[in-house]
Amino acid sequence: MKVEPSQNNRIVQKQAENTAAIERQQRAQANDRAERSTNRDQASLSESARLLAKARLSLQELPDMRTERVAALREQVQAGTYQVPVEKLASLFLKGLRS
Template sequence: MIDRIGTNKAREAYAARAQEAKATRRTDRDRGVTGTGGSSTGETEAVAVSEGLRQIQRAAEAVRSSPDMRAERVAELRRRIEAGEYHVPAEKVAAKLLGLDDDQA
């Protein structure tokens, strides 16, 4: 491929890409964003996290820290199903699947 475009053009393309990368790093540094690689200048590295990701992290933490309040209900339903005492009318299932309110079924 280099033979086809010539070594001078390949060198120019490489230099242009190096300049673009340098400009990007400079812009990122000005904004306080750095990559994951080590810094040879001793700069402290920062990671920019979007607000959406922060919200997801907060929601995940809330789920992890909340007690499992439904464990008793699940245990009771499991017992009723195994005993053959739990029956759901087909109309209720269909209404839920169609997104209808219970009083519309």
């Protein structure tokens, strides 16, 4: 069988095209791997979330001034000796209605 030069050129050209296609595919796969390795999950907080976090932190740093008062009232309620200050409650209620 005689191989014509034009057939030989087509075979060489086809091999070159196949090699180029394989190289393109390998580069694409390498780029995909590189891209996946550099992608990281990210989270960002809105300005209002930052302010809320700052306010909570500031609130936690404040001393609890009424701890003793709350403890005393809790003891009175549990012992059944707590008396509701009716006049003070009514005064505060009326003051709230006027506002």
